[in-house]
Each structure stands twice: as structure tokens, then as C-alpha cells.
Amino acid sequence: MAKNWDELEALQPTVLKMLKNSILKGRVAHAYLYEGMKGTGKKEVGFLLAKSIFCMEPGEGFKPCEACVNCKRINNGNHPDIHFVEPDGLSIKKAQIQELQEEFSKTGVESRKKLYMIMHADRMTNNAANSLLKFLEEPHAGTVAILMTEQAQQILPTILSRCQIIGFKPLSPKNMIKKLLDHGVNPQKAPLLAQLTNNWEEALELNENDWFAQAQKIVVKLYEVLKKSPLEAMVTLQENWFLHFKEKEQIDRGLDLLLLIFKDLLYIQLGKQDQIVYLGESSRLEQYALQTSGRRLTEQMAAILEAKRKLHANMNPQLLMEELVLKLQEGSSLV
Incomplete structure (x- = not known):
């Protein structure tokens, strides 16, 4: 049109x-x-x-x-x-x-x-x-x-x-969301897509992509088990993450999805609920945001960004993810 x-x-x-x-x-x-x-x-x-x-x-x-x-x-x-x-x-x-x-x-x-x-x-x-x-x-x-x-x-x-x-x-995220909605993308999904890419054609492809839909579920699951036990998080890496995120680009995309969860938690703590992108998880995220501190979230986001840097420097992806999970769990109770 x-x-x-x-x-x-x-x-x-x-x-x-x-x-x-x-x-x-x-x-x-x-x-x-x-x-x-x-x-x-x-x-x-x-x-x-x-x-x-x-x-x-x-x-x-x-x-x-x-x-x-x-x-x-x-x-x-x-x-x-x-x-x-x-x-x-x-x-x-x-x-x-x-x-x-x-x-x-x-x-x-x-x-x-x-x-x-x-x-x-x-x-x-x-x-x-x-x-x-x-x-x-x-x-x-x-x-x-x-x-x-x-x-x-x-x-x-x-x-x-x-x-x-x-x-x-x-395109700005705001314009991107509008354009995606014009193309029939579910309003619950558009904000997340707009944060991952400012190319609306790529966003439309991601929206239809089964691999990407599954990736979001695995990332949310990984975040949830991170809060429980180191052992369970390592099992999730072996049984879900490594089987799904194989190529470098895929791992990078997974880290971006994980980073957005921590950003959402920070937005909730700052009272900026209108900026969260995991809209389908918002009620659970509001509960999780009560169980951590802004300082801790900032440290965790820095750890994910460091993992992305190491990925591009060709660090072994398995070691990289295991190291990241341990860092994300350090002091993961309320600080």
C-alpha cells in the first residue's frame, strides 16, 4: 500500500x-x-x-x-x-x-x-x-x-x-512500531521487534520466524531458572540454549533478547512501564523487579554486553555462556 x-x-x-x-x-x-x-x-x-x-x-x-x-x-x-x-x-x-x-x-x-x-x-x-x-x-x-x-x-x-x-x-523505535502495526504485527510483539532492529522488513521476517519465536521462550526460561539454582541454569544451557543458538549471529540475537529482559526490569523499577517490550511477560516481570535492585540489574546488563563483545572476539560460545550464567547469578538475591 x-x-x-x-x-x-x-x-x-x-x-x-x-x-x-x-x-x-x-x-x-x-x-x-x-x-x-x-x-x-x-x-x-x-x-x-x-x-x-x-x-x-x-x-x-x-x-x-x-x-x-x-x-x-x-x-x-x-x-x-x-x-x-x-x-x-x-x-x-x-x-x-x-x-x-x-x-x-x-x-x-x-x-x-x-x-x-x-x-x-x-x-x-x-x-x-x-x-x-x-x-x-x-x-x-x-x-x-x-x-x-x-x-x-x-x-x-x-x-x-x-x-x-x-x-x-x-526508523526510530516509535515509528518502527507504528509501521509494524500497519503491517498487521501483533501489538504485543511489535515493541520487542522494534528494539532488535530498525529495519522493518527484517522485523517482519523475524515476526514470522519459528526459530525466533522459540528463541524468545528459551531466553525467558533461562532468566527464570537463573533465579533458582546454578545447576538448573547450566542444565537449561545444555538442554535448550546450545541446541537452539548455534551460529554466532543466533547467539548474538539470544544475548540481545536476554538483555531486553533486564532492561524491562529496570524500566519497571523506574516507573517507565510504557517502555517495556516483553509485554506478554509484564505481570511476571513486575514481580521479579521487586526482588532485585537497580544496581544489580545494571551489573547484569554490563555482563551481557561484555559477553557480546567476547562473542565477536571469537571466544568459545559454550565457555562464554557458562561464564555469563555464573556472573548473572552472583548475588542474585535481593541486594
Whole structure:
């Protein structure tokens, strides 16, 4: 579902302000490079700019009306003067850029304006990039190019120098939660996902992932047995944790999930219940928060962060987790 101007402005306020000023002053660039992480709205903003340029009755002089023939065709992906290029397999080939050039050598079908978007512009072959460079050096009047990338450093400097570079910031947790809810994610799960990643596509994948659902249960169980006995915690490591968290990335994800439990306990102690992310466990967590101190929680969180550092320094994962469990249990009664 296409987002309107106001919805995208809430996600990327700086980007939309720049584009609004360009449109109102009649200074839309010949070429833009949208640069930022996956899931930050680059493609949606590309289509929004296209609608702003082609809209027959823009509101306030820049907002697409979303109702005219041009806006509707752009939303449906079938406007004859807007062309979208993405990798054919692993890369964008020279033939794809040449086809684009041929298309743009013709007059616009319905106006003198034309716009093209290139997704994953960093994946152009050298020949494709050189073809595009010639295209950018001699822009046709009324032509707008939008290149999109997560890896601006992979693009030829000569191409970068001909584009207005616009940086897309990662989504804030608040915006992330809203976007996840819009995509039908359970309101109980969205806050946790928003803390783990600011890439909403990755968050949606995690939401559907059985491994991740099981990971959360194992992490909560590990926390609960930590409060009981060292022996039981070691048994849980052997019988559950090590069988589920095998790869380095998986262990890292598990440590992040564990860290969020301790953060929630601290938020509860600080009276910030609105910031907790394990919403399904909130009543139990409120009980646990009474049984520890803020100082102890801070020490435990520091131990988890240290374990993450050791994991990336390639410490043996089994030793690392056993050492962490012992540290988390030291003085685990009320301090």
C-alpha cells in the first residue's frame, strides 16, 4: 500500500522537507541518490516524488493528490513515463541501462517529463555504471533520475558527484512500531521487534520466524531458572540454549533478547512501564523487579554486553555462556 506525503514525512522528516523545498522552488535535481539502510522508505519516497512531479492537482503545490489519473497509475506501477530498474539476477546489466537510454531518447508519452528509478544502484556492472554516467552527464530536459542504495561507497565517485545525495535515517523505535502495526504485527510483539532492529522488513521476517519465536521462550526460561539454582541454569544451557543458538549471529540475537529482559526490569523499577517490550511477560516481570535492585540489574546488563563483545572476539560460545550464567547469578538475591 502506497504511503501518502504525511505518512512518509513522519518516517523521514528531513528528507521530505528537502524535497518539498525543491519542488516549491522549482529546483528538482536532475539526479538524486537515496542512501540508507534497507527498510527506511527509499523506494516509497521515490514513488512519492514521482507523484509530486506528475500529479495533476498537487495540494499546497507539492503534495500528490493520490486521486488523479497520474497518481493512480504511479501507485499501480503503470505510468508510461516512469521507469523502474532493478537487478537482473545479481547485477544491473549494461543492456538494462541502454534500454533505459533508448526509452528516454523518445519524447515523453504524455508530457515532456520522464523519471527513472534504479534500485540497488551499487549492483551495476562496470559497463552499466559507465553507460549510466554518460546518461547523467548529458541529462535530457525534464528528466529526473533517482538512484537508491544501501552501499553508497560501492558506487563510482563520478556518478556520486552528479547526484544530489539524500541520506535516509534508520526508523526510530516509535515509528518502527507504528509501521509494524500497519503491517498487521501483533501489538504485543511489535515493541520487542522494534528494539532488535530498525529495519522493518527484517522485523517482519523475524515476526514470522519459528526459530525466533522459540528463541524468545528459551531466553525467558533461562532468566527464570537463573533465579533458582546454578545447576538448573547450566542444565537449561545444555538442554535448550546450545541446541537452539548455534551460529554466532543466533547467539548474538539470544544475548540481545536476554538483555531486553533486564532492561524491562529496570524500566519497571523506574516507573517507565510504557517502555517495556516483553509485554506478554509484564505481570511476571513486575514481580521479579521487586526482588532485585537497580544496581544489580545494571551489573547484569554490563555482563551481557561484555559477553557480546567476547562473542565477536571469537571466544568459545559454550565457555562464554557458562561464564555469563555464573556472573548473572552472583548475588542474585535481593541486594
